[in-house]
Amino acid sequence: MTAATTPALSDEDLLRDVAAGDVEALEALYDRYSRQAFALALRMLHEREAAEEVTQDAFVSVWRQAGTYRERSGRVRPWLFAIVHHRAIDRIRRARGDGATTALDDAWMRASDADVFGDAYRNVQREQVRAAMQALPEEQRAAVEMLYFGGMTFAEIAERTGAPAGTVKSRVRLGLRKLRDMLDEELAT
Amino acid sequence: MTAHVIDDLPAYAIGLMREREAAAVRAHLERCASCAAELASTRALLAALPAQLEDASPRADVRAGLRARVLADRAGIHDDTPASLLPFRIDPSSRNLFLRLASLWMLCAFIVGIVGGLTGWALLLGDRLQKRGDGANGGGPAATLRAGVPAVAAHGAAPVPPSVAASAPAGVPPGPERAPRAVAVARDGAPGPAPPGSADAVLLAA
Numbered sequence: 001m002t003a004a005t006t007p008a009l010s011d012e013d014l015l016r017d018v019a020a021g022d023v024e025a026l027e028a029l030y031d032r033y034s035r036q037a038f039a040l041a042l043r044m045l046h047e048r049e050a051a052e053e054v055t056q057d058a059f060v061s062v063w064r065q066a067g068t069y070r071e072r073s074g075r076v077r078p079w080l081f082a083i084v085h086h087r088a089i090d091r092i093r094r095a096r097g098d099g100a101t102t103a104l105d106d107a108w109m110r111a112s113d114a115d116v117f118g119d120a121y122r123n124v125q126r127e128q129v130r131a132a133m134q135a136l137p138e139e140q141r142a143a144v145e146m147l148y149f150g151g152m153t154f155a156e157i158a159e160r161t162g163a164p165a166g167t168v169k170s171r172v173r174l175g176l177r178k179l180r181d182m183l184d185e186e187l188a189t
Numbered sequence: 190m191t192a193h194v195i196d197d198l199p200a201y202a203i204g205l206m207r208e209r210e211a212a213a214v215r216a217h218l219e220r221c222a223s224c225a226a227e228l229a230s231t232r233a234l235l236a237a238l239p240a241q242l243e244d245a246s247p248r249a250d251v252r253a254g255l256r257a258r259v260l261a262d263r264a265g266i267h268d269d270t271p272a273s274l275l276p277f278r279i280d281p282s283s284r285n286l287f288l289r290l291a292s293l294w295m296l297c298a299f300i301v302g303i304v305g306g307l308t309g310w311a312l313l314l315g316d317r318l319q320k321r322g323d324g325a326n327g328g329g330p331a332a333t334l335r336a337g338v339p340a341v342a343a344h345g346a347a348p349v350p351p352s353v354a355a356s357a358p359a360g361v362p363p364g365p366e367r368a369p370r371a372v373a374v375a376r377d378g379a380p381g382p383a384p385p386g387s388a389d390a391v392l393l394a395a
Contacts, residue, residue, distance in 0.1 A: 021263060023256060023259055023260065023263070026255070026259060027252065027255070027256065030252060030255060031252075034246075034247060034251075034252070035244035035245060035246050035247075036239060036240075036242070036244055038245050038246065038247040038251075039239065039242040039243060039244050039245040040239040040242060042245055043239075043242055051247070052247045052248060052251045055247055055251060056247075056251050056254055056255050056258070059255050060255065060258050060259065060262070063259045063262065064262065077236075078232075078233065078236035081236055081239050082203075082232075082236060085203060085239075086203065086204050089203060089204060089205060090204075093205075121233055121234065121236065121237035121240075124237050124240050125240070126240050126241055126242075126243075128240075129237055129238065129240045129241035130241040133238075133241060144199075144238075147199060147200065147203075147205070148199075148203065148235060148238055149238075151205060152205075153200065153205055153206075154200060166196075169196040169197070170196065172196075172199050173195065173196055173199070176199060176231060176234055176235075179234060180230065180234050183234070183237065
């Protein structure tokens with residue numbers, strides 16, 4: 001593969017080449033998504049070196065698991081972000097001395113199960129997500145962010161906010177529902 | 190059917206759940222199409238959240254480290270240590286070679302250590318045998334050691350240097366290079382027999 005041909009290839013094409021042992025294809029995927037992956041890890045870990053390690057680890061996972069990938073258009077990106085996210089959460093939990101995460105090798109993390117990720121939001125834009133998040137009631141937005149970016153359990157969020165765990169669950173559920181409605185509406189227009 | 194698990198799905202979707210709790214959710218999902226569909230939707234939505242973040246660039250050596258790791262992986266060396274943790278930079282193409290050389294050096298050091306230890310032990314044992322040989326006055330183990338000298342010499346070993354041959358006592362024929370050591374045994378005093386049960390005693394009895 002040459003650098004000149006790389007931009008024309010889809011994520012799925014690149015992943016197929018990665019599965020065949022093509023290091024340049026992996027680097028092309030890295031060039032395509034490493035800045036977003038690193039931004040996610042940095043947002044969660046607040047530490048540059050740790051975020052870099054998580055980013056690198058995630059792409060090594062892609063390398064090792066690409067052979068089990070079942071092609072479904074639009075699934076590579078959310079699958080990759082899920083790996084980054086889960087690795088970051090695992091790191092957060094270990095730093096807190098808490099193993100309250102399921103193993104990285106859980107079925108839904110494997111490439112063969114990447115079709116569990118819907119592609120409804122594959123074309124969503126940064127400003128659309130940002131605006132939708134800002135439109136959420138403060139308590140719901142904070143609960144969603146503590147869960148997703150902070151890697152906090154419902155019990156930990158409850159302790160942090162002083163709200164009952166059941167209330168925290170409801171805030172997350174309602175927040176995600178409103179977020180979905182807003183994004184669906186945005187994408188429909 | 191057990192109660193729906195919709196409230197637990199966000200935590201389940203990102204793996205933020207203890208295994209026992211996750212197992213209960215998983216068991217419900219296998220029987221409940223409604224919750225399974227909700228899970229897929231939740232995952233898709235959560236995967237869209239990073240889109241709000243501004244891109245950020247990792248350092249260039251993260252990419253180089255990734256290449257080094259996958260090349261090592263392809264060569265059959267599974268290294269889960271992030272390459273950026275290495276205290277120095279290794280060219281990706283040479284990392285496999287580096288690991289092999291490091292292993293070779295460790296093997297050489299081990300062999301040198303073993304050989305050195307055996308050599309030291311042999312020298313120490315030789316000195317003790319020499320001292321006992323003097324005390325035995327021509328009999329016993331020292332005599333056994335000396336008895337081997339002519340046999341070795343008779344098989345065409347190197348001749349004894351004149352200076353050594355001249356200093357040898359009567360009755361001791363010239364021998365090979367190792368002969369001077371045996372000759373010297375006959376001149377030195379010996380402390381007596383080895384203590385019963387000692388390594389020397391066992392060896393000498395044999």
